[in-house]
Amino acid sequence: MELLFFLKSILHYLKPFWKKFILALFFASLASALTGFSPWAIKPIFNYVFIEKHYEYFKWIPFFLILIFTLMGSFSLLQAYLMKDVSTGMINLIRLDLFKKCLSIPVEYLTKYGEGQTISRVINDTSQIEPILGDNLQTFFKETLTVFALLGVAFYQKWDLTLVALLTIPIIIFGAKALGIKTRKARKLAQSATGELTQKMNEITRGIKEIKISGSYDKVSDLFLKELNKFYRWSLKITKYREGSKSLVDIMTGFGGALVIGYGGFLIIRGALSPGAFLSILTAIILIFNPLRKLARSYTGLKEIQGAWVRIQEIFELPEEKGGTLKAFAPFQGFFFKDLSFRYSPQLPLALEKINLFIPANKITALVGPSGSGKTTLVSLLPRFYDPQEGNIYLDNTSLKDFDILSLRSLFGMV
Ligand SMILES: Nc1ncnc2c1ncn2[C@@H]1O[C@H](COP(=O)(O)OP(=O)(O)OP(=O)(O)O)[C@@H](O)[C@H]1O
Ligand SMILES: [Mg+2]
Known part of the structure; x- marks a missing residue:
């Protein structure tokens, strides 16, 4: 067979x-x-x-x-x-x-x-x-x-x-x-x-x-x-x-x-x-x-x-990235982090713990912290390179998971 x-x-x-x-x-x-x-x-x-x-x-x-x-x-x-x-x-x-x-x-x-x-x-x-x-x-x-x-x-x-x-x-x-x-x-x-x-x-x-x-x-x-x-x-x-x-x-x-x-x-x-x-x-x-x-x-x-x-x-047979069907359109209020915790893999310690944060649109927000404190990690959660194990991120009132993944990513630029 x-x-x-x-x-x-x-x-x-x-x-x-x-x-x-x-x-x-x-x-x-x-x-x-x-x-x-x-x-x-x-x-x-x-x-x-x-x-x-x-x-x-x-x-x-x-x-x-x-x-x-x-x-x-x-x-x-x-x-x-x-x-x-x-x-x-x-x-x-x-x-x-x-x-x-x-x-x-x-x-x-x-x-x-x-x-x-x-x-x-x-x-x-x-x-x-x-x-x-x-x-x-x-x-x-x-x-x-x-x-x-x-x-x-x-x-x-x-x-x-x-x-x-x-x-x-x-x-x-x-x-x-x-x-x-x-x-x-x-x-x-x-x-x-x-x-x-x-x-x-x-x-x-x-x-x-x-x-x-x-x-x-x-x-x-x-x-x-x-x-x-x-x-x-x-x-x-x-x-x-x-x-x-x-x-x-x-x-x-x-x-x-x-x-x-x-x-x-x-x-x-x-x-x-x-x-x-x-x-x-x-x-x-x-x-x-x-x-x-x-x-x-x-x-x-x-x-x-x-x-x-x-x-x-x-x-x-690996799973594919799954997004929702909603298209992301400007203008927005911003990103809301709610009780978000994240680790890279089950055996690793938490990279981010219980984050509650609001990043407003049309304003410049700077993330400052020592090396290894999780700045890159936090940012890479926005285009859903990774998904948090606990808590969630919302764009205005919509969970990032409900957006079409390509339309969500089109909001970001990377240097
Ligand atoms: N791909 C990965 N797999 C496993 N652990 C990771 C990975 N990337 C980062 N980490 C761990 O997650 C934690 C946060 O790292 P992160 O890179 O987000 O910090 P950072 O604030 O961006 O640091 P830096 O200022 O050095 O860029 C660190 O403990 C780091 O070792
Ligand atoms: Mg970094």
Whole structure:
């Protein structure tokens, strides 16, 4: 279900590019059809020209070869280019949506997540999604078709022998699933490690003057190295799971082949199977495992992307700033603060406590106080960058929360 939801949200971004996507798939299937066609064509051509001695066609063979390979190369290029076009376009849309979302979430969430983490989600996590089209979706479409075609051939020859060979497939499916779940978790943690890295870098550049004064280079570098190592560990884990799913298929290919040879040999000896059919099934079964390996790999790939998507989704799910519907128009009497208390987060002490204040319109009011007394905080409550936990601010008799947020903010200038 979770996977379905994820695919749905991804496919939503595919919509504007579906024509290019279909075209890419079309060229991909042409390219793979030609890949299969060239070895297949060699046999009839050689038989006809050399064995049956139709030498007058001989001169066409080089041209034919050049044509096939030129077409194959061109189709591959076209499909790769189109796929990249689609996936980069999708990533751009996702990034734009994330960016817009970041603009509209309350300031406190941005500070809570950390700016570095937010940047990392918009830039790094989205680049994790990109291979989905370039690689995975395409593999899913193409290789699933190949598997069914080969299965069809094998079943047509002898269904019970084919079924015996396919006994290994449940093991592959369960294995790939388990590895997929691990990959998704590891990808999420690797992404959050990348986020931590960006966050640390952000903090370090901000505090660079303090770091230079205190000369604490080693301490800061150690902190950075710790984050680097986290990323290193999770990346290796991902590779382990990813390659693990491929190796699982390799091993199962051995088992599948052994089963076919064992049971097939038995059938041949009993006269229940012709050697031709046996060879045909054996070839189909061995050929099936290559697309299966790619499918298993793209399954873990999909899970990996899902892990990154979870982090992106966390941003999309943040609440947005909510205003009322009233438009704010001059003239006003002024702002009234009523019993207002505010803290930046639950674990921090109150930054403002029980403020009762009237700031009249058309007059100059100066806020004076020692550093940290809350002047900036007080002012940032007016355009609702933050909302107070207790008490409220009114513009004349209307709570600031009832105003349309953009119209309220248009009353302020900032220097
Ligand atoms: N983004 C924030 N997150 C958490 N605490 C904060 C944040 N901004 C300010 N504070 C804390 O809130 C209190 C009030 O700070 P504020 O910046 O409003 O003071 P100020 O009067 O503007 O000081 P200054 O004269 O130095 O500008 C201080 O204790 C400060 O540490
Ligand atoms: Mg200040």
